[in-house]
Amino acid sequence: MKTLKGYFYRFLGKKSATYLNGWYTFFNKWRLLSVNYVYDAKMYHSHSSMVKKNTWKKKEATIILHYHAIEKAFLHSSLRFRFGIPRIQILLSLIKDLEKEYLTSSQVLIACECLCKYYEIHQKNNIDVSDYFSDDDYGFLRNINQKEEEIVHEQVRELFFKKGLDFKDFASSRRSVRNFSGELVSPETLDKVVEIAKTSPSVCNRQPAKVYCIQNKEKLAEVFRLQGGLQGFTDGISQVLILTCDRSTFYSVGERNQLFIDGGLFLMNLLYALHYYNIGACPAHWAKEKHDDIEIKQLLDLDPAEKVICVVPIGIPKENFKTTLSKRRANTEILHFIN
Known part of the structure; x- marks a missing residue:
């Protein structure tokens, strides 16, 4: 290779060879960059939820996307009733279509809780949602998640920021405001x-x-x-x-x-x-x-x-404000050991 490069320089002259080598290096790097970005694009197209939602992980990601939007809506001081109907319908359809083994996912469980809270608030205020959220739907969801959780936490500014915590408690105390x-x-x-x-x-x-x-x-x-x-x-x-x-x-x-x-x-x-x-x-x-x-x-x-x-x-933050639960996954869903 060194001999070939030397011959190339002697044949063209140092100035011309250096010039051409610079252009070759430039185009080769551009080629490599393009190849790798095309690879990234193919991987994203094949495995993200952008095109198809045909796997459990893609369905779960869609469930998280929609339940978190419902969760955030509960932060408003004055709730607009019958909000988010398309999201409610998507969530109900996805959850009812899941195989039994996936109904224990931490994210499915909290999605069920968000939907149940949505139904309960409307019932408490005598707002009819039966055209898109039936009593049977509510019963199905409550049966999946029998352990009720508060999806919105009432916060007091003086108590929200705590000093002297160890790092674990400090990290857990941080929430989006x-x-x-x-x-x-x-x-x-x-x-x-x-x-x-x-x-x-x-x-x-x-x-x-x-x-x-x-x-x-x-x-x-x-x-x-x-x-x-x-x-x-x-x-x-x-x-x-x-x-x-x-x-x-x-x-x-x-x-x-x-x-x-x-x-x-x-x-x-x-x-x-x-x-x-x-x-x-x-x-x-x-x-x-x-x-x-x-x-x-x-x-x-x-x-x-x-x-x-x-x-x-x-x-x-205001003196009194709300934060979402934003339920985290169980460790068993995250930590995996490879032998």
């Missing part, structure tokens, strides 16, 4: 938050994360419009943190998705730091398409190399 007083968090406090957040690990210590604090009302309104998942909770939000990762810090084809890993690690540290300093937060996903990504970059005048990872509304 969506009801804010509107009071601004000071720059000094946010500086302390970032001091903790930046202790998160990153590949080769490249530290690609950046945090932008948005307080301008017009820009906040545009961020809410683009994010699209905070409807009904935006009135008390006066600040939003935008977490980005800089693509400039990565160099190989294998690192094409590393920004999401490093960004996720930083985000979790950021949420713990906010909670530690008595600041409520709700990580709102930024799983958006190209046009939204371009628009938010233009809105915030971000460097083209940066990728938005998450939108995080922050603030001081």
Whole structure:
């Protein structure tokens, strides 16, 4: 190979050979990047729920998506009755169609509880839902989950933020907060938050994360419009943190998705730091398409190399507020030993 390369250089001359080698390297890297992104796209198309919901895991993911939307609706102080009918119908259809072995899943059980609470609240207020949620449906669901749980927790601000906890209790105490007083968090406090957040690990210590604090009302309104998942909770939000990762810090084809890993690690540290300093937060996903990504970059005048990872509304919670149960999976559904 070295002999061939030397011959190539002697035949073309060093300048021309170096020029052509640069172009070859460029196109080869572009080819490898394209091949790998096509592979990613094929894997996502084949195994995500985007196209087909034909496996147990895909059905469970759909159940989680819809029950969590119902769960969040119960956070509103004034409930709009007969809300979410399409979601209720999808959940009922999916759960009734499940094989018996899957009805013990932690996520199916809590979905049943959400649906039961939905039915019970409507019954208590004499609101008829029989056209899409029958008595038999309720009986079926209550039979699956006989252990009732509160899907919404009433919180008192002074008790929500507790000091002196060990890490296990501290981590368990953190919850997404969506009801804010509107009071601004000071720059000094946010500086302390970032001091903790930046202790998160990153590949080769490249530290690609950046945090932008948005307080301008017009820009906040545009961020809410683009994010699209905070409807009904935006009135008390006066600040939003935008977490980005800089693509400039990565160099190989294998690192094409590393920004999401490093960004996720930083985000979790950021949420713990906010909670530690008595600041409520709700990580709102930024799983958006190209046009939204371009628009938010233009809105915030971000460097083209940066990728938005998450939108995080922050603030001081109201004196009394609600959080969802957001039931976690059982350890047996997560931890597996390979011999």
